[in-house]
Protein backbone atom coordinates (compact mmCIF):
# COMPACT_ATOMS: atom_id res chain seq x y z
CA UNK A 1 0.00 0.00 0.00
CA UNK A 2 1.37 3.44 -0.94
CA UNK A 3 1.68 5.94 1.90
CA UNK A 4 -0.77 8.86 1.73
CA UNK A 5 2.23 11.16 1.08
CA UNK A 6 3.16 9.57 -2.24
CA UNK A 7 -0.27 8.40 -3.36
CA UNK A 8 -0.22 10.87 -6.26
CA UNK A 9 3.41 10.35 -7.28
CA UNK A 10 3.97 8.74 -10.72
CA UNK A 11 4.97 5.07 -10.41
CA UNK A 12 7.68 5.25 -13.10
CA UNK A 13 10.18 7.90 -14.13
CA UNK A 14 8.69 9.88 -17.01
CA UNK A 15 5.11 8.68 -16.49
CA UNK A 16 2.40 11.35 -16.42
CA UNK A 17 1.22 12.58 -13.01
CA UNK A 18 -1.90 10.76 -11.79
CA UNK A 19 -5.18 12.70 -11.85
CA UNK A 20 -6.45 14.15 -8.56
CA UNK A 21 -10.13 14.03 -9.54
CA UNK A 22 -11.80 11.42 -11.74
CA UNK A 23 -13.32 13.18 -14.76
CA UNK A 24 -17.11 12.92 -14.51
CA UNK A 25 -18.30 12.86 -18.10
CA UNK A 26 -21.49 11.08 -19.23
CA UNK A 27 -21.07 7.30 -19.21
CA UNK A 28 -24.67 6.10 -19.16
CA UNK A 29 -23.88 3.19 -21.46
CA UNK A 30 -20.58 1.40 -21.95
CA UNK A 31 -21.15 -0.18 -25.34
CA UNK A 32 -19.34 -3.50 -25.80
CA UNK A 33 -18.17 -4.63 -29.23
CA UNK A 34 -15.75 -7.27 -30.47
CA UNK A 35 -13.12 -5.38 -32.50
CA UNK A 36 -12.20 -8.58 -34.36
CA UNK A 37 -15.75 -9.11 -35.59
CA UNK A 38 -15.92 -7.36 -38.96
CA UNK A 39 -19.71 -6.92 -38.89
CA UNK A 40 -19.65 -5.30 -35.47
CA UNK A 41 -16.56 -3.24 -36.18
CA UNK A 42 -18.18 -1.82 -39.32
CA UNK A 43 -21.01 -0.46 -37.16
CA UNK A 44 -18.72 1.24 -34.67
CA UNK A 45 -18.41 4.70 -36.32
CA UNK A 46 -22.23 5.04 -36.39
CA UNK A 47 -22.70 3.58 -32.91
CA UNK A 48 -20.06 6.01 -31.58
CA UNK A 49 -22.44 8.89 -32.33
CA UNK A 50 -25.12 7.39 -30.06
CA UNK A 51 -23.16 6.20 -27.03
CA UNK A 52 -21.20 7.81 -24.21
CA UNK A 53 -18.56 5.07 -24.09
CA UNK A 54 -17.39 2.58 -26.72
CA UNK A 55 -15.56 -0.43 -25.32
CA UNK A 56 -13.43 -2.73 -27.44
CA UNK A 57 -13.77 -6.05 -25.63
CA UNK A 58 -10.84 -8.46 -25.68
CA UNK A 59 -11.90 -10.77 -22.83
CA UNK A 60 -14.86 -13.16 -22.43
CA UNK A 61 -17.14 -13.42 -25.49
CA UNK A 62 -14.04 -13.30 -27.73
CA UNK A 63 -12.97 -16.81 -28.69
CA UNK A 64 -9.46 -17.91 -27.67
CA UNK A 65 -8.43 -18.22 -31.32
CA UNK A 66 -9.67 -14.65 -32.04
CA UNK A 67 -7.83 -12.84 -29.20
CA UNK A 68 -5.02 -11.52 -31.41
CA UNK A 69 -7.52 -10.47 -34.10
CA UNK A 70 -9.58 -8.56 -31.52
CA UNK A 71 -6.49 -6.77 -30.20
CA UNK A 72 -5.28 -5.86 -33.69
CA UNK A 73 -8.82 -4.81 -34.66
CA UNK A 74 -9.00 -2.39 -31.74
CA UNK A 75 -5.66 -0.84 -32.65
CA UNK A 76 -6.83 -0.38 -36.25
CA UNK A 77 -10.21 1.11 -35.24
CA UNK A 78 -8.63 3.54 -32.77
CA UNK A 79 -6.05 4.70 -35.31
CA UNK A 80 -8.60 5.16 -38.10
CA UNK A 81 -11.25 7.09 -36.14
CA UNK A 82 -11.68 10.19 -34.06
CA UNK A 83 -14.67 9.54 -31.83
CA UNK A 84 -14.89 13.13 -30.56
CA UNK A 85 -16.46 13.30 -27.11
CA UNK A 86 -17.30 9.60 -27.08
CA UNK A 87 -14.81 7.88 -24.81
CA UNK A 88 -12.88 4.82 -25.98
CA UNK A 89 -12.33 2.09 -23.39
CA UNK A 90 -11.08 -1.44 -23.61
CA UNK A 91 -11.59 -4.58 -21.50
CA UNK A 92 -8.31 -6.52 -21.44
CA UNK A 93 -8.03 -10.21 -20.65
CA UNK A 94 -7.81 -11.34 -17.03
CA UNK A 95 -4.52 -10.99 -15.19
CA UNK A 96 -4.00 -14.78 -15.02
CA UNK A 97 -4.51 -15.24 -18.78
CA UNK A 98 -1.80 -15.73 -21.44
CA UNK A 99 -3.02 -12.65 -23.36
CA UNK A 100 -3.12 -9.77 -20.89
CA UNK A 101 0.55 -8.79 -21.00
CA UNK A 102 0.44 -8.39 -24.78
CA UNK A 103 -2.93 -6.63 -24.52
CA UNK A 104 -1.47 -3.97 -22.21
CA UNK A 105 1.87 -3.59 -24.01
CA UNK A 106 0.28 -3.33 -27.45
CA UNK A 107 -2.61 -1.07 -26.54
CA UNK A 108 -0.66 1.41 -24.44
CA UNK A 109 2.18 1.57 -26.96
CA UNK A 110 0.05 1.79 -30.10
CA UNK A 111 -3.08 3.66 -29.03
CA UNK A 112 -2.44 4.83 -25.46
CA UNK A 113 -3.19 8.40 -26.53
CA UNK A 114 -6.64 7.36 -27.85
CA UNK A 115 -7.76 5.24 -24.89
CA UNK A 116 -9.44 6.72 -21.83
CA UNK A 117 -10.01 3.74 -19.53
CA UNK A 118 -8.75 0.16 -19.23
CA UNK A 119 -11.30 -2.23 -17.71
CA UNK A 120 -9.68 -5.03 -15.72
CA UNK A 121 -11.80 -8.17 -15.21
CA UNK A 122 -11.92 -10.52 -12.21
CA UNK A 123 -10.15 -8.16 -9.82
CA UNK A 124 -9.60 -9.98 -6.52
CA UNK A 125 -8.07 -7.26 -4.39
CA UNK A 126 -5.88 -4.13 -4.31
CA UNK A 127 -2.84 -6.21 -5.36
CA UNK A 128 -4.32 -6.63 -8.87
CA UNK A 129 -4.77 -2.87 -9.26
CA UNK A 130 -1.24 -2.22 -7.93
CA UNK A 131 0.20 -4.58 -10.56
CA UNK A 132 -1.67 -2.87 -13.41
CA UNK A 133 -0.90 0.58 -11.99
CA UNK A 134 2.89 0.08 -12.06
CA UNK A 135 2.90 -1.63 -15.43
CA UNK A 136 0.80 1.15 -16.98
CA UNK A 137 3.18 3.78 -15.57
CA UNK A 138 6.18 2.00 -17.14
CA UNK A 139 4.40 1.67 -20.49
CA UNK A 140 3.13 5.25 -20.45
CA UNK A 141 6.66 6.52 -19.75
CA UNK A 142 8.10 4.47 -22.60
CA UNK A 143 5.36 5.61 -25.01
CA UNK A 144 5.79 9.26 -23.97
CA UNK A 145 2.14 9.63 -22.99
CA UNK A 146 1.16 12.87 -21.28
CA UNK A 147 -2.29 11.83 -19.99
CA UNK A 148 -2.55 8.91 -17.54
CA UNK A 149 -4.80 6.00 -18.45
CA UNK A 150 -7.55 5.30 -15.94
CA UNK A 151 -8.50 1.87 -14.60
CA UNK A 152 -11.96 0.36 -14.13
CA UNK A 153 -12.36 -2.88 -12.12
CA UNK A 154 -15.05 -5.50 -12.64
CA UNK A 155 -16.51 -6.81 -9.39
CA UNK A 156 -17.02 -10.43 -10.29
CA UNK A 157 -15.32 -12.63 -7.72
CA UNK A 158 -16.30 -13.34 -4.13
CA UNK A 159 -12.94 -12.04 -2.95
CA UNK A 160 -13.36 -8.90 -5.07
CA UNK A 161 -16.63 -8.19 -3.26
CA UNK A 162 -15.01 -8.85 0.12
CA UNK A 163 -12.22 -6.40 -0.80
CA UNK A 164 -14.25 -3.85 -2.76
CA UNK A 165 -13.39 -0.88 -0.54
CA UNK A 166 -9.62 -1.43 -0.88
CA UNK A 167 -10.00 -1.99 -4.64
CA UNK A 168 -11.86 1.32 -5.03
CA UNK A 169 -9.08 3.18 -3.21
CA UNK A 170 -6.09 1.24 -4.56
CA UNK A 171 -4.84 3.86 -7.03
CA UNK A 172 -5.56 7.39 -8.23
CA UNK A 173 -6.16 5.74 -11.62
CA UNK A 174 -9.33 4.06 -10.33
CA UNK A 175 -12.19 5.49 -12.44
CA UNK A 176 -14.97 3.13 -11.42
CA UNK A 177 -16.26 -0.37 -10.80
CA UNK A 178 -18.86 -2.47 -12.67
CA UNK A 179 -20.82 -5.43 -11.39
CA UNK A 180 -20.06 -8.61 -13.37
CA UNK A 181 -23.03 -10.76 -12.34
CA UNK A 182 -22.20 -13.84 -14.43
CA UNK A 183 -18.66 -14.45 -13.18
CA UNK A 184 -19.69 -13.38 -9.70
CA UNK A 185 -22.52 -15.92 -9.64
CA UNK A 186 -20.07 -18.65 -10.66
CA UNK A 187 -17.44 -17.54 -8.15
CA UNK A 188 -19.99 -17.56 -5.32
CA UNK A 189 -21.51 -20.85 -6.49
CA UNK A 190 -24.89 -19.14 -6.85
CA UNK A 191 -27.38 -21.34 -8.71
CA UNK A 192 -28.59 -18.87 -11.32
CA UNK A 193 -27.47 -19.50 -14.91
CA UNK A 194 -28.63 -16.07 -16.13
CA UNK A 195 -26.32 -13.18 -17.08
CA UNK A 196 -27.63 -10.57 -14.62
CA UNK A 197 -31.27 -9.84 -13.89
CA UNK A 198 -33.60 -11.51 -11.41
CA UNK A 199 -34.69 -15.10 -10.89
CA UNK A 200 -38.25 -16.30 -10.32
CA UNK A 201 -37.08 -18.62 -7.53
CA UNK A 202 -35.61 -15.78 -5.45
CA UNK A 203 -38.75 -14.50 -3.75
CA UNK A 204 -40.65 -13.80 -0.58
CA UNK A 205 -44.20 -15.05 0.03
CA UNK A 206 -46.96 -13.34 1.99
CA UNK A 207 -48.20 -14.97 5.22
CA UNK A 208 -51.29 -17.23 4.98
CA UNK A 209 -54.61 -15.57 5.86
CA UNK A 210 -55.65 -18.51 8.10
CA UNK A 211 -54.45 -21.99 9.03
CA UNK A 212 -54.31 -23.31 5.45
CA UNK A 213 -50.65 -23.12 4.38
CA UNK A 214 -51.42 -24.54 0.93
CA UNK A 215 -53.69 -21.68 -0.17
CA UNK A 216 -52.53 -19.41 -3.01
CA UNK A 217 -50.35 -16.66 -1.59
CA UNK A 218 -48.85 -13.70 -3.38
CA UNK A 219 -45.08 -13.85 -3.98
CA UNK A 220 -42.69 -11.00 -4.78
CA UNK A 221 -39.56 -11.60 -6.81
CA UNK A 222 -36.48 -10.07 -5.15
CA UNK A 223 -33.33 -8.51 -6.61
CA UNK A 224 -30.41 -10.97 -6.47
CA UNK A 225 -27.93 -8.13 -6.96
CA UNK A 226 -29.17 -5.62 -4.42
CA UNK A 227 -26.54 -6.28 -1.75
CA UNK A 228 -23.61 -6.27 -4.16
CA UNK A 229 -24.70 -3.16 -6.06
CA UNK A 230 -25.33 -1.27 -2.80
CA UNK A 231 -21.95 -2.30 -1.39
CA UNK A 232 -20.19 -1.35 -4.63
CA UNK A 233 -21.93 2.06 -4.67
CA UNK A 234 -20.77 2.80 -1.11
CA UNK A 235 -17.18 1.77 -1.88
CA UNK A 236 -17.15 3.95 -5.00
CA UNK A 237 -18.76 6.97 -3.30
CA UNK A 238 -16.29 6.70 -0.41
CA UNK A 239 -13.35 6.93 -2.86
CA UNK A 240 -14.81 9.44 -5.34
CA UNK A 241 -15.09 6.97 -8.23
CA UNK A 242 -18.08 5.82 -10.31
CA UNK A 243 -20.26 2.69 -9.95
CA UNK A 244 -21.93 0.85 -12.87
CA UNK A 245 -24.30 -2.05 -13.32
CA UNK A 246 -22.78 -4.50 -15.84
CA UNK A 247 -24.44 -6.78 -18.44
CA UNK A 248 -28.05 -7.87 -18.88
CA UNK A 249 -27.80 -10.99 -21.01
CA UNK A 250 -31.42 -11.53 -22.07
CA UNK A 251 -31.24 -9.21 -25.06
CA UNK A 252 -34.89 -9.84 -26.04
CA UNK A 253 -36.26 -8.89 -22.62
CA UNK A 254 -35.98 -5.14 -22.96
CA UNK A 255 -38.55 -4.61 -20.19
CA UNK A 256 -36.63 -6.51 -17.49
CA UNK A 257 -33.39 -4.95 -18.72
CA UNK A 258 -34.88 -1.51 -18.15
CA UNK A 259 -35.99 -2.54 -14.64
CA UNK A 260 -32.54 -3.88 -13.72
CA UNK A 261 -30.85 -0.73 -15.05
CA UNK A 262 -33.33 1.48 -13.15
CA UNK A 263 -32.73 -0.34 -9.85
CA UNK A 264 -29.02 0.36 -10.31
CA UNK A 265 -29.67 4.00 -11.25
CA UNK A 266 -31.82 4.57 -8.18
CA UNK A 267 -29.17 2.98 -5.94
CA UNK A 268 -26.48 5.34 -7.28
CA UNK A 269 -24.98 3.78 -10.43
CA UNK A 270 -24.16 6.16 -13.27
CA UNK A 271 -24.46 3.67 -16.15
CA UNK A 272 -24.60 0.07 -17.38
CA UNK A 273 -23.14 -2.02 -20.19
CA UNK A 274 -24.95 -2.29 -23.53
CA UNK A 275 -24.19 -5.62 -25.19
CA UNK A 276 -26.43 -5.13 -28.22
CA UNK A 277 -27.57 -1.99 -30.07
CA UNK A 278 -31.10 -2.46 -28.65
CA UNK A 279 -29.80 -1.78 -25.11
CA UNK A 280 -28.27 1.61 -25.94
CA UNK A 281 -31.51 3.61 -25.79
CA UNK A 282 -32.63 1.75 -22.67
CA UNK A 283 -29.50 2.86 -20.82
CA UNK A 284 -29.80 6.39 -22.18
CA UNK A 285 -33.39 6.66 -20.98
CA UNK A 286 -32.80 5.13 -17.55
CA UNK A 287 -29.54 6.87 -16.64
CA UNK A 288 -30.79 10.33 -17.67
CA UNK A 289 -33.09 11.63 -14.90
CA UNK A 290 -36.69 12.11 -16.05
CA UNK A 291 -37.83 15.67 -16.91
CA UNK A 292 -40.39 15.60 -14.08
CA UNK A 293 -37.73 14.59 -11.51
CA UNK A 294 -35.43 17.33 -12.80
CA UNK A 295 -38.23 19.92 -12.62
CA UNK A 296 -39.01 18.90 -9.05
CA UNK A 297 -35.33 19.02 -8.04
CA UNK A 298 -34.91 22.48 -9.56
CA UNK A 299 -38.06 23.68 -7.79
CA UNK A 300 -36.87 22.46 -4.38
CA UNK A 301 -33.47 24.09 -4.94
CA UNK A 302 -35.14 27.37 -5.95
CA UNK A 303 -37.57 27.38 -3.01
CA UNK A 304 -34.89 26.38 -0.47
CA UNK A 305 -32.91 29.59 -1.11
CA UNK A 306 -29.56 29.24 0.71
CA UNK A 307 -30.27 25.50 1.22
CA UNK A 308 -30.86 25.66 4.99
CA UNK A 309 -33.99 25.44 7.13
CA UNK A 310 -37.21 23.56 6.43
CA UNK A 311 -40.09 24.34 4.07
CA UNK A 312 -43.23 22.54 2.89
CA UNK A 313 -43.62 22.02 -0.88
CA UNK A 314 -46.83 20.30 -2.01
CA UNK A 315 -47.25 18.84 1.48
CA UNK A 316 -43.70 17.43 1.59
CA UNK A 317 -41.05 18.58 4.03
CA UNK A 318 -37.78 19.79 2.47
CA UNK A 319 -34.61 20.62 4.37
CA UNK A 320 -30.82 20.79 4.08
CA UNK A 321 -30.60 17.04 3.31
CA UNK A 322 -33.34 16.88 0.70
CA UNK A 323 -31.89 19.88 -1.15
CA UNK A 324 -28.62 17.91 -1.42
CA UNK A 325 -30.56 15.00 -2.92
CA UNK A 326 -32.12 17.41 -5.40
CA UNK A 327 -28.70 18.82 -6.31
CA UNK A 328 -27.52 15.32 -7.27
CA UNK A 329 -30.37 15.06 -9.79
CA UNK A 330 -30.15 18.67 -11.03
CA UNK A 331 -26.36 18.58 -11.48
CA UNK A 332 -26.55 15.30 -13.40
CA UNK A 333 -29.28 16.78 -15.61
CA UNK A 334 -27.19 19.91 -16.29
CA UNK A 335 -24.14 17.82 -17.20
CA UNK A 336 -26.13 15.63 -19.61
CA UNK A 337 -28.07 18.55 -21.10
CA UNK A 338 -24.84 20.43 -21.87
CA UNK A 339 -24.21 18.04 -24.78
CA UNK A 340 -27.79 17.14 -25.68
CA UNK A 341 -30.08 19.96 -26.89
CA UNK A 342 -33.12 17.61 -26.99
CA UNK A 343 -32.68 16.62 -23.35
CA UNK A 344 -31.99 20.26 -22.40
CA UNK A 345 -35.27 21.34 -24.03
CA UNK A 346 -37.23 18.56 -22.27
CA UNK A 347 -35.75 19.53 -18.88
CA UNK A 348 -36.42 23.26 -19.45
CA UNK A 349 -40.01 22.67 -20.62
CA UNK A 350 -40.81 20.55 -17.54
CA UNK A 351 -39.15 23.10 -15.25
CA UNK A 352 -41.14 25.95 -16.83
CA UNK A 353 -44.35 24.09 -16.04
CA UNK A 354 -43.58 23.90 -12.33
CA UNK A 355 -41.63 27.14 -11.83
CA UNK A 356 -43.42 29.28 -14.39
Ligand SMILES: CC(C)(COP(=O)(O)OP(=O)(O)OC[C@H]1O[C@@H](n2cnc3c(N)ncnc32)[C@H](O)[C@@H]1OP(=O)(O)O)[C@@H](O)C(=O)NCCC(=O)NCCSC(=O)C[C@H](O)C(=O)O
Pocket residue numbers: 031032033034039040041043044047057060061154156179180181182183184195196246247251274275276277
Ligand atom coordinates in the same frame (compact mmCIF):
# COMPACT_ATOMS: atom_id res chain seq x y z
C1 LIG B 1 -25.31 -11.02 -28.12
C2 LIG B 1 -24.76 -11.05 -29.54
C3 LIG B 1 -23.95 -12.33 -29.75
C4 LIG B 1 -25.95 -11.05 -30.51
O1 LIG B 1 -25.42 -10.93 -31.83
P1 LIG B 1 -26.33 -11.27 -33.10
O2 LIG B 1 -26.89 -12.66 -32.95
O3 LIG B 1 -25.52 -10.98 -34.32
O4 LIG B 1 -27.54 -10.24 -32.91
P2 LIG B 1 -28.43 -9.54 -34.00
O5 LIG B 1 -28.62 -10.44 -35.17
O6 LIG B 1 -29.65 -9.05 -33.30
O7 LIG B 1 -27.56 -8.28 -34.42
C5 LIG B 1 -28.06 -7.32 -35.31
C6 LIG B 1 -26.92 -6.58 -35.95
O8 LIG B 1 -26.25 -5.81 -34.94
C7 LIG B 1 -24.88 -6.20 -34.89
N1 LIG B 1 -24.48 -6.19 -33.48
C8 LIG B 1 -24.89 -7.02 -32.51
N2 LIG B 1 -24.32 -6.71 -31.35
C9 LIG B 1 -23.56 -5.63 -31.58
C10 LIG B 1 -22.73 -4.84 -30.76
N3 LIG B 1 -22.57 -5.13 -29.43
N4 LIG B 1 -22.11 -3.77 -31.31
C11 LIG B 1 -22.24 -3.51 -32.61
N5 LIG B 1 -23.00 -4.24 -33.46
C12 LIG B 1 -23.68 -5.28 -32.94
C13 LIG B 1 -24.81 -7.59 -35.48
O9 LIG B 1 -23.52 -7.83 -35.98
C14 LIG B 1 -25.86 -7.51 -36.55
O10 LIG B 1 -25.29 -6.87 -37.68
P3 LIG B 1 -25.88 -7.12 -39.16
O11 LIG B 1 -25.93 -8.59 -39.37
O12 LIG B 1 -24.91 -6.40 -40.05
O13 LIG B 1 -27.24 -6.47 -39.16
C15 LIG B 1 -23.92 -9.80 -29.83
O14 LIG B 1 -24.76 -8.69 -29.63
C16 LIG B 1 -22.69 -9.68 -29.01
O15 LIG B 1 -21.75 -10.42 -29.19
N6 LIG B 1 -22.66 -8.70 -28.11
C17 LIG B 1 -21.52 -8.43 -27.25
C18 LIG B 1 -21.38 -9.56 -26.22
C19 LIG B 1 -20.30 -9.22 -25.23
O16 LIG B 1 -19.51 -8.31 -25.39
N7 LIG B 1 -20.25 -9.98 -24.15
C20 LIG B 1 -19.26 -9.72 -23.12
C21 LIG B 1 -19.80 -8.79 -22.05
S1 LIG B 1 -20.83 -9.58 -20.85
C22 LIG B 1 -19.71 -10.43 -19.89
O17 LIG B 1 -18.57 -10.54 -20.22
C23 LIG B 1 -20.16 -11.04 -18.58
C24 LIG B 1 -19.54 -10.28 -17.42
O18 LIG B 1 -18.16 -10.17 -17.49
C25 LIG B 1 -19.96 -10.98 -16.18
O19 LIG B 1 -19.15 -11.77 -15.65
O20 LIG B 1 -21.09 -10.77 -15.76
Ligand SMILES: [Mg+2]
Pocket residue numbers: 060121156180182183
Ligand atom coordinates in the same frame (compact mmCIF):
# COMPACT_ATOMS: atom_id res chain seq x y z
MG1 LIG C 1 -17.09 -11.57 -16.41
